[in-house]
Amino acid sequence: MLVHRGTSAQCWKYDLSQDRSLGGSVRIGQSQGSFLTHRSTNLLRPAAAAISVEQDDVNTYLPKGDMWSVHKFGGTCMGTPQRIQSVADIVLSDSSERKLVIVSAMSKVTDMMYNLVHKAQSRDDSYMIALEEVFEKHMAAAKDLLDGEDLASFLSQLHSDVSSLRAMLSAIYIAGHATESFSDFVVGHGELWSAQMLSYAIKKSGAPCSWMDTREVLVVKPSGPNQVDPDYLESEKRLQKWFSRQPAEIIVATGFIASTAENIPTTLKRDGSDFSAAIIGSLVRARQVTIWTDVDGVFSADPRKVSEAVILSTLSYQEAWEMSYFGANVLHPRTIIPVMKDNIPIVIRNMFNISAPGTMICRQPANDNGDLDACVKSFATIDNLALVNVEGTGMAGVPGTSSAIFSVVKDVGANVIMISQASSEHSICFAVPEKEVAAVSAALHVRFREALAAGRLSKVEVINGCSILAVVGLRMASTPGVSAMLFDALAKANINVRAIAQGCSEYNITVVLKQEDCVRALRAAHSRFFLSKTTLAVGIIGPGLIGGTLLNQLKDQAAVLKENMNIDLRVIGITGSSTMLLSDTGIDLTQWKELLRKEAEPADLANFVRHMSDNHVFPNKVLVDCTADTSVASHYYDWLKKGIHVITPNKKANSGPLDRYLKLRTLQRASYTHYFYEATVGAGLPIISTLRGLLETGDKILRIEGIFSGTLSYIFNNFEGTRTFSNVVAEAKEAGYTEPDPRDDLSGTDVARKVIILARESGLTLELSDIPVKSLVPEALASCSSADEFMQKLPSFDEDWAKQRSEAEAAGEVLRYVGVVDAVNQKGQVELRRYKRDHPFAQLSGSDNIIAFTTSRYKEQPLIVRGPGAGAEVTAGGVFCDMLRLASSLGAPS
Numbered sequence: 001m002l003v004h005r006g007t008s009a010q011c012w013k014y015d016l017s018q019d020r021s022l023g024g025s026v027r028i029g030q031s032q033g034s035f036l037t038h039r040s041t042n043l044l045r046p047a048a049a050a051i052s053v054e055q056d057d058v059n060t061y062l063p064k065g066d067m068w069s070v071h072k073f074g075g076t077c078m079g080t081p082q083r084i085q086s087v088a089d090i091v092l093s094d095s096s097e098r099k100l101v102i103v104s105a106m107s108k109v110t111d112m113m114y115n116l117v118h119k120a121q122s123r124d125d126s127y128m129i130a131l132e133e134v135f136e137k138h139m140a141a142a143k144d145l146l147d148g149e150d151l152a153s154f155l156s157q158l159h160s161d162v163s164s165l166r167a168m169l170s171a172i173y174i175a176g177h178a179t180e181s182f183s184d185f186v187v188g189h190g191e192l193w194s195a196q197m198l199s200y201a202i203k204k205s206g207a208p209c210s211w212m213d214t215r216e217v218l219v220v221k222p223s224g225p226n227q228v229d230p231d232y233l234e235s236e237k238r239l240q241k242w243f244s245r246q247p248a249e250i251i252v253a254t255g256f257i258a259s260t261a262e263n264i265p266t267t268l269k270r271d272g273s274d275f276s277a278a279i280i281g282s283l284v285r286a287r288q289v290t291i292w293t294d295v296d297g298v299f300s301a302d303p304r305k306v307s308e309a310v311i312l313s314t315l316s317y318q319e320a321w322e323m324s325y326f327g328a329n330v331l332h333p334r335t336i337i338p339v340m341k342d343n344i345p346i347v348i349r350n351m352f353n354i355s356a357p358g359t360m361i362c363r364q365p366a367n368d369n370g371d372l373d374a375c376v377k378s379f380a381t382i383d384n385l386a387l388v389n390v391e392g393t394g395m396a397g398v399p400g401t402s403s404a405i406f407s408v409v410k411d412v413g414a415n416v417i418m419i420s421q422a423s424s425e426h427s428i429c430f431a432v433p434e435k436e437v438a439a440v441s442a443a444l445h446v447r448f449r450e451a452l453a454a455g456r457l458s459k460v461e462v463i464n465g466c467s468i469l470a471v472v473g474l475r476m477a478s479t480p481g482v483s484a485m486l487f488d489a490l491a492k493a494n495i496n497v498r499a500i501a502q503g504c505s506e507y508n509i510t511v512v513l514k515q516e517d518c519v520r521a522l523r524a525a526h527s528r529f530f531l532s533k534t535t536l537a538v539g540i541i542g543p544g545l546i547g548g549t550l551l552n553q554l555k556d557q558a559a560v561l562k563e564n565m566n567i568d569l570r571v572i573g574i575t576g577s578s579t580m581l582l583s584d585t586g587i588d589l590t591q592w593k594e595l596l597r598k599e600a601e602p603a604d605l606a607n608f609v610r611h612m613s614d615n616h617v618f619p620n621k622v623l624v625d626c627t628a629d630t631s632v633a634s635h636y637y638d639w640l641k642k643g644i645h646v647i648t649p650n651k652k653a654n655s656g657p658l659d660r661y662l663k664l665r666t667l668q669r670a671s672y673t674h675y676f677y678e679a680t681v682g683a684g685l686p687i688i689s690t691l692r693g694l695l696e697t698g699d700k701i702l703r704i705e706g707i708f709s710g711t712l713s714y715i716f717n718n719f720e721g722t723r724t725f726s727n728v729v730a731e732a733k734e735a736g737y738t739e740p741d742p743r744d745d746l747s748g749t750d751v752a753r754k755v756i757i758l759a760r761e762s763g764l765t766l767e768l769s770d771i772p773v774k775s776l777v778p779e780a781l782a783s784c785s786s787a788d789e790f791m792q793k794l795p796s797f798d799e800d801w802a803k804q805r806s807e808a809e810a811a812g813e814v815l816r817y818v819g820v821v822d823a824v825n826q827k828g829q830v831e832l833r834r835y836k837r838d839h840p841f842a843q844l845s846g847s848d849n850i851i852a853f854t855t856s857r858y859k860e861q862p863l864i865v866r867g868p869g870a871g872a873e874v875t876a877g878g879v880f881c882d883m884l885r886l887a888s889s890l891g892a893p894s
């Protein structure tokens with residue numbers, strides 16, 4: 001077989017007459033007269049001779065090192081003329097002194113080319129039509145991309161290549177067979193054409209650019225089935241030679257194709273163009289090799305399984321290596337070898353998202369700061385495995401047992417994926433693909449029949465349905481605490497580990513688990529290492545006025561919090577009284593209402609809470625009770641006990657039975673689980689936090705007095721002139737100030753609850769029933785069956801109210817509904833009082849609360865907090881504030 005390099009036609013020609021596999025009867029291409037080697041007059045020389053002549057006079061200079069930047073663009077990047085143009089733009093925007101650009105064939109073309117060969121050798125003459133399609137595709141692309149002389153010369157080359165291919169394929173058709181090198185020759189045209197098109201596109205901008213047929217340069221030798229090794233020395237000589245002839249600043253080179261030392265066209269097999277880029281990067285000692293693709297970089301886990309997966313900014317060569325073994329879509333391990341030896345970084349970048357910085361694979365990751373979590377780079381899983389466990393006392397101290405086991409495994413051709421043996425030597429277990437395990441087990445039973453019969457081996461056991469979770473990271477095995485973190489995460493997720501292997505290579509810890517647990521294990525482990533410690537999984541109970549407003553506030557603010565404070569809030573559940581909506585990773589808050597309507601399931605608080613506690617993706621969980629429900633509040637104790645934080649504007653727990661309250665607070669103080677309830681008093685106003693601040697710094701509370709009801713404040717602030725009482729109550733309800741049942745406000749119960757909350761916070765041990773309350777609910781309406789009925793009947797009492805008001809007015813006074821915590825006398829009280837018009841309590845407007853703290857330090861003048869104390873936005877804001885307080889207790893920056 002003879003192979004020749006062409007001149008400007010730059011096409012390799014086969015002399016099929018020498019290929020015995022084709023019967024030596026066909027000749028192609030000679031009539032075209034393009035068999036001149038470059039700048040040579042030798043006609044039809046045997047390839048080996050051609051090389052020796054050219055090598056001898058090589059004395060050229062190929063600049064090497066930092067000035068070179070190597071780029072590789074895969075088929076998707078070269079998919080359309082527009083994309084080829086974008087590739088040209090990317091190359092031109094690189095300011096490196098010299099650029100070497102490796103390209104794949106346009107997307108789908110390699111398959112089309114293999115298909116041509118396949119058709120021809122199966123004697124399917126539709127290969128002619130298929131070849132025409134290949135031609136059309138490239139012609140159309142070129143016409144779109146190029147014009148003038150460039151277009152003409154590309155098309156003439158394309159024509160001539162296609163006619164050679166036609167002849168070649170017809171030969172294959174006749175022989176009914178294609179050798180590997182024939183097939184490689186045909187297939188390699190995809191790269192030849194894409195490289196030429198790109199180089200013309202770059203040249204169009206005026207930049208000096210040549211294209212390189214890498215078969216002239218890259219020499220490889222077969223090193224195994226479907227695998228080749230580069231011959232660096234020979235390739236470097238040829239590259240020197242090539243460069244001495246065409247020293248352009250930009251070189252576009254064909255990926256994937258190469259030649260043997262005998263100049264037979266071949267390919268880099270499955271390692272493909274990435275391998276080309278790495279080899280060439282190494283030949284020129286490039287400053288960097290950039291692999292352009294359609295993803296933002298290398299993920300920390302398969303993003304289809306772990307929605308929290310992140311793009312890694314750096315990876316060491318070895319980590320990339322490990323990860324590609326586990327199927328991460330990184331680089332083929334062999335691809336890394338050429339650049340690794342020269343410490344050339346490889347950067348994986350997304351051509352369709354230039355703003356993403358990508359992942360740099362290099363020797364020493366820059367951000368390796370020694371943190372535990374930085375030791376772990378990624379997680380991967382392999383499914384459909386079986387564990388084989390060979391067990392018996394006869395194994396200990398008997399050399400050769402493992403060798404015997406694994407030679408059996410080898411003989412049946414099974415692939416051992418992981419091995420683990422405890423040092424007691426009583427068992428060896430290893431994982432193989434499930435489909436291979438039957439053969440392995442049968443062969444082991446045969447091989448160890450005697451040992452089993454004699455009891456030296458007790459069993460050869462197969463455990464089906466296993467998966468591997470592999471954790472990859474540099475220094476992992478040598479850093480204390482990493483495996484503890486991993487196994488703790490798995491334990492918390494209630495996942496049983498069947499076997500463990502950790503090589504001393506330090507790059508990988510592998511655990512075998514039940515396949516059904518695998519994704520859960522992956523998520524739990526990933527979140528432990530990758531999620532911000534202030535990621536909060538949130539469950540909202542009661543998406544009514546306050547809960548709904550809170551959800552909307554979260555929707556608007558979540559991104560800012562994540563960006564600025566590293567606080568990641570994920571609402572993973574919303575439950576109302578009839579339906580609930582659950583999500584494992586976070587509900588889309590832009591459409592929570594719609595989702596709750598359409599995709600919800602029947603509400604079930606126990607299941608809702610289970611959903612929260614079973615979630616192992618998120619390190620912290622909080623339930624936010626936005627109901628006014630006593631029974632919901634009765635669960636706080638259990639939730640806190642489960643480690644779920646609780647936040648609420650619901651007053652029921654803190655104003656309920658004293659013993660339960662004390663039990664709850666004792667638990668809260670003893671644990672690191674938090675319970676916040678600022679919005680229970682004064683809505684978003686800082687009442688609880690002010691009181692706590694006073695107490696915790698050693699101040700002594702003497703008296704807390706104020707207007708604690710937004711509703712009643714509003715009513716008496718607006719009950720003026722000709723307005724009726726019932727009308728103003730309706731307005732307060734409409735404005736969202738009232739409790740779900742406004743009688744809770746008018747009866748004084750709501751104020752009494754707030755008084756109790758503050759009293760207990762101040763250390764008083766009072767029950768709600770200890771507080772004398774003046775109710776404003778007319779006795780006759782106390783028994784109304786619904787809030788609506790109450791509101792309907794309220795106008796009949798307007799006259800009574802008008803009378804009370806005018807009496808006060810006549811005395812130059814106003815009516816105000818106040819609550820008092822008398823800490824000195826350990827009492828509380830709620831009543832309707834009259835205040836002079838110039839009293840601060842008479843100056844309020846809207847739903848204002850005013851709370852005056854008289855303390856040892858604030859004795860002459862009380863500390864006063866005043867402002868709107870009811871309403872959707874301020875209350876939800878107060879609850880939100882508690883969520884951030886929680887995040888900051890968990891370590892969020894302040």
Ligand SMILES: NC(=O)c1ccc[n+]([C@@H]2O[C@H](COP(=O)([O-])OP(=O)(O)OC[C@H]3O[C@@H](n4cnc5c(N)ncnc54)[C@H](O)[C@@H]3O)[C@@H](O)[C@H]2O)c1
Nearest residue numbers: 542543544545546576577626627628649650740870871875
């Ligand atoms: N409105 C305010 O200005 C204000 C101010 C401070 C505190 N609060 C408190 O906020 C809470 C909510 O008030 P709101 O005005 O939003 O009331 P709301 O009636 O509008 O909302 C309560 C929601 O909880 C739901 N719910 C009731 N029981 C439930 C259960 N067992 N499970 C699940 N969902 C249940 C209801 O269906 C409703 O959607 C109350 O505790 C209230 O005291 C309100």
Ligand SMILES: N[C@@H](CCO)C(=O)O
Nearest residue numbers: 709710711737738739
């Ligand atoms: N209904 C309550 C809401 C705030 O707790 C009020 O009017 O004050």
Ligand code: NA
Nearest residue numbers: 678681683685
């Ligand atoms: Na408050």
